[in-house]
Amino acid sequence: MSRNRQPPPDAPTTRPLVRCAIYTRKSTDENLDNDFNSLDAQRESAEMYIRSQTHEGWVALPARYDDGAYSGATIERPALQRLLADVEAGKVDTIIVYKIDRFSRSLLDFTKLIETLEAHGVSLVSVTQQFNTTTSMGRLTLNILLSFAQFEREMGAERVRDKIAAAKRRGKYVGGSPPFGYDVDHEARRLSINSEEATLVRFIFRRYLQLGSVVTLASELNAQGHRTKGWTTRKGTVRQGSPWEKNHVYRMLSNPLYVGLVEHQGQTYPGEHEAILEQSLWDEVQRYLARAGRSRGRQAGRTTPALLQGIIRCGCCDSSMGITFTTKNARKYRYYVCQRVKKASYGACPIGTVPAGDVERAVLLQLRRVFASPEMVAGTMRGVQAREDEERERLASERVELERNLGVVKGNAARLLQTRLADGAAFVSEELARLDTERVEIDRKLADVTGKLDFLASHNLTVAALTADLSRLDPIWDHLVPAEQQRVAQLLLDQVVVYPDRVEIALRADDLYSLVAELQPEEEGHVA
Numbered sequence: 001m002s003r004n005r006q007p008p009p010d011a012p013t014t015r016p017l018v019r020c021a022i023y024t025r026k027s028t029d030e031n032l033d034n035d036f037n038s039l040d041a042q043r044e045s046a047e048m049y050i051r052s053q054t055h056e057g058w059v060a061l062p063a064r065y066d067d068g069a070y071s072g073a074t075i076e077r078p079a080l081q082r083l084l085a086d087v088e089a090g091k092v093d094t095i096i097v098y099k100i101d102r103f104s105r106s107l108l109d110f111t112k113l114i115e116t117l118e119a120h121g122v123s124l125v126s127v128t129q130q131f132n133t134t135t136s137m138g139r140l141t142l143n144i145l146l147s148f149a150q151f152e153r154e155m156g157a158e159r160v161r162d163k164i165a166a167a168k169r170r171g172k173y174v175g176g177s178p179p180f181g182y183d184v185d186h187e188a189r190r191l192s193i194n195s196e197e198a199t200l201v202r203f204i205f206r207r208y209l210q211l212g213s214v215v216t217l218a219s220e221l222n223a224q225g226h227r228t229k230g231w232t233t234r235k236g237t238v239r240q241g242s243p244w245e246k247n248h249v250y251r252m253l254s255n256p257l258y259v260g261l262v263e264h265q266g267q268t269y270p271g272e273h274e275a276i277l278e279q280s281l282w283d284e285v286q287r288y289l290a291r292a293g294r295s296r297g298r299q300a301g302r303t304t305p306a307l308l309q310g311i312i313r314c315g316c317c318d319s320s321m322g323i324t325f326t327t328k329n330a331r332k333y334r335y336y337v338c339q340r341v342k343k344a345s346y347g348a349c350p351i352g353t354v355p356a357g358d359v360e361r362a363v364l365l366q367l368r369r370v371f372a373s374p375e376m377v378a379g380t381m382r383g384v385q386a387r388e389d390e391e392r393e394r395l396a397s398e399r400v401e402l403e404r405n406l407g408v409v410k411g412n413a414a415r416l417l418q419t420r421l422a423d424g425a426a427f428v429s430e431e432l433a434r435l436d437t438e439r440v441e442i443d444r445k446l447a448d449v450t451g452k453l454d455f456l457a458s459h460n461l462t463v464a465a466l467t468a469d470l471s472r473l474d475p476i477w478d479h480l481v482p483a484e485q486q487r488v489a490q491l492l493l494d495q496v497v498v499y500p501d502r503v504e505i506a507l508r509a510d511d512l513y514s515l516v517a518e519l520q521p522e523e524e525g526h527v528a
Contacts, residue, residue, distance in 0.1 A: 015055075015056065015057035016057055017057050017058075017059055017093075018053075018056060018057050018058045018059065018093045018094055019059060019061055019091065019092055019093045019094070020046075020050050020058050020059060020060050020061060020092075020093070020094045020095075020096050021061050021063065021065060021083055021086065021087075021091075021092045021094070021095050021096070022042075022043050022046040022047065022050075022060060022061070022064070022065065022095075022096045022097075023065045023067075023079070023080065023083055023095055023096070023097050023102065023103060024038075024039040024042040024043050024046075024065070024066045024067070024097075024098065024102060025039075025042075025066075025067040025068075025070060025072060025077070025079075025080075025102045025103075026038045026039055026067070026068050026069065026070075027069070027070070027071055027072065028069055029068060029069035032068045032069065037068075039066045039068055042097075042098040042102065043064070043066070045098055045127050045128075046060070046096040046097070046098060046127055047060055049096060049125075049127045050096060058094070060096075061091075061092070063082075063086070064079075065079040065080070065082060065083045066079055067079040067080060071105070072101055072102070072103075072104055072105035072106070073105055073106055073109075074106070074109070075104065075106075075109050075112075075113065083095070084113075084116060087116065087117065087120050087122050088116075088120060090120070092122055093121075093122060093123070094122065094123045094124070094125055095117070095122060095123070095124050095125070096125050096126075096127065097124070097125070097126055097127070098126070098127050098128060099126055099127075099128050099129060100126050100129055103124065165264055165265070169264065169269050172189070172190070172262070172271075172272055173189065173190050173191050173262075173271075173272070173273065177229065177231070177239070178191065178229065178231055179191075179229065179252075179255065179257055180197055180200075180201065180228060180229040180252060181193065181194060181197045181198045181200075181201040181258065181276050182194055182197075182257075182273065182276075183231070184231075190272045190273055191257075191271075191272075191273035192273070192274075193273075193274055193276060197229070198276045200226060201252070201258060201276050201277070202276065202277065202281075204217065204221070204249065204252060204253070205253065205258075205277060205281055205282070205285050206281065207220070207451075208249070208253060208285060208288070209284060209285060209288060210448055210451070212288070214246050214249040214250050214253070215246050217244075217249050218244040218245055218246055218248065218249045219244075220455060221244040221249075222243050222244050223455075224455070226244065227240075227241030227242060227243065227244070228241045228242050228243075228244060228248050229241055250289075253285055253289060254286075254289065256268050256282075257271065257273070258275065258276045258277045258282065259275045259276075259277050259278075259279055259282045260273065260274065260275030306322075306323035306334075306336075306356070306486065307356075307360045307363075307485055307486050307489050308321075308336065308356075308359065308360065308363065308489060308493070308496050309322070309323055309486065310490065311489070311490065311493050311494070311495055311496055312336055312359070312495075312496045312497075312498065313495060313496070313497050313498070314338040314339075314340065314349060314351050314497075314498060315351070315497045315498055315499035315500075315504070316338075316349055316350050316351050316499070316500070317338065317340045317349050319338050319339040319340040319349070320339050321336040321337060321338050321339065321354075321498065322336070322337055322339060323335070323336060323337075323356065324336075324337045324353070333355070334355070334356035334357065335353040335354065335355060335356055336353065336354050336356050336359060336498070337352070337353045338351055338352060338353070341353070350500060351498060351499075351500060354498055359496070359498060359503060362503045363489070363493070363496055363503060363505055366503070366505050367492065367505070370507065391452075392453065395449050395452055395453050396453065398449050399446065399449045399450065399453065402442055402445055402446045402449065403446065405442055406439065406442045406443070406446065409435050409438050409439050409442065410439065412435055413432060413435045413436070413439070416431055416432050416435070417432070492507060493505055493506070493507060494506040494507060
């Protein structure tokens with residue numbers, strides 16, 4: 001009679017390795033540069049826990065997944081994303097965290113993360129909280145813990161918001177990037193005027209009233225070599241200024257900070273800082289911005305946007321194409337339709353309709369290729385210089401005429417003063433008042449003409465600069481409302497012909513200076 005053979009009690013047993021990835025996170029960058037910081041402490045605790053499970057085959061992976069200065073309210077964290085990629089690649093069996101809120105503080109995000117881990121057979125372990133995500137009770141415990149973590153995060157965020165609101169109601173500076181025109185006095189925790197930048201701020205507000213366009217003003221600032229705010233943080237990090245864009249100028253013109261106010265949630269409060277602008281100039285700019293906004297809104301909302309309206313033709317039947325649209329699921333879809341199709345039927349033309357967005361993107365792509373051509377840029381350069389020479393001559397003649405008129409007005413006023421002193425005629429005072437009003441108006445026009453001449457004198461456009469301007473068509477284009485985009489297209493394009501397999505464009509014979517003039521509108525009739 002045989003007996004079953006049992007292995008000796010000291011015989012080794014082979015267990016599968018459990019590859020453990022340690023994830024750590026800290027919300028702020030405080031003390032992260034220390035030799036031993038919070039992330040190191042979390043990892044050390046996790047490594048000790050893994051060593052305690054060595055008999056189960058647990059081993060710590062050497063890769064570090066540390067997110068320093070990242071909030072748990074989002075999963076867009078670099079180390080977490082690397083960890084999830086390794087999970088999907090099958091490189092991880094278990095994830096170890098110090099506390100569950102290190103992994104996520106959002107219940108919704110956490111649920112998605114757990115689904116991802118379960119799909120790849122990966123478990124989650126907290127060093128300080130006992131649970132097992134493979135059981136329903138463990139998941140319930142986990143959700144309860146995470147709910148409290150999310151509640152704590154939201155309460156903390158609410159306290160911060162309340163603190164900021166209270167500080168702004170008292171007119172205090174609450175941190176962040178210092179606005180152009182001011183520096184941060186860290187000792188007094190308030191803003192102080194930067195005299196050099198403040199001069200440019202005043203110029204920008206006054207110049208906007210002359211130009212009427214933030215696009216033109218931004219281009220002028222860049223041409224004069226100005227840049228947006230550059231500053232150094234308390235930790236010594238240098239933040240460089242950048243070229244001015246439309247949004248930079250608009251934000252400055254709309255910021256009540258420059259008249260000594262602090263804005264919070266649509267309300268303004270007297271600030272602790274000193275104002276840069278006088279109230280009358282601020283009010284005038286706001287009125288102009290409001291009128292410009294209403295005008296642009298009306299213009300943009302009149303019709304369905306049609307960038308190529310009037311210049312697009314069907315290549316199959318040589319008919320013009322018009323704009324139309326359909327609505328599906330509350331979304332509008334635009335099309336260019338052949339006029340022959342509209343008059344007959346969809347079978348009358350092999351093209352019929354084409355998506356407007358596809359055609360417009362194809363046309364813009366071809367224009368960019370034209371702009372990149374050295375021959376085209378050189379031709380444009382010649383056109384720009386010729387146009388600027390003409391503008392200089394016109395402005396110089398206008399200035400001579402204004403100076404002559406100003407001399408006549410001053411001479412008449414001087415003679416009237418002598419008349420009043422001689423016989424005290426009653427009409428003299430009224431005439432003097434009229435002449436003074438005329439003098440003020442001539443002074444204003446003369447200052448405007450002189451400013452434009454000074455700008456042209458400093459505006460030394462080069463081929464390289466023009467090439468750079470044309471290369472920025474995309475960002476400039478995105479800032480234009482549909483009606484402005486259509487105006488630029490009508491200015492540049494003589495014809496756009498659509499074929500079943502391609503789109504061909506024909507440019508106008510004029511050089512591309514017209515494009516520069518259109519993207520940088522002059523004062524009359526243009527809004528920003």
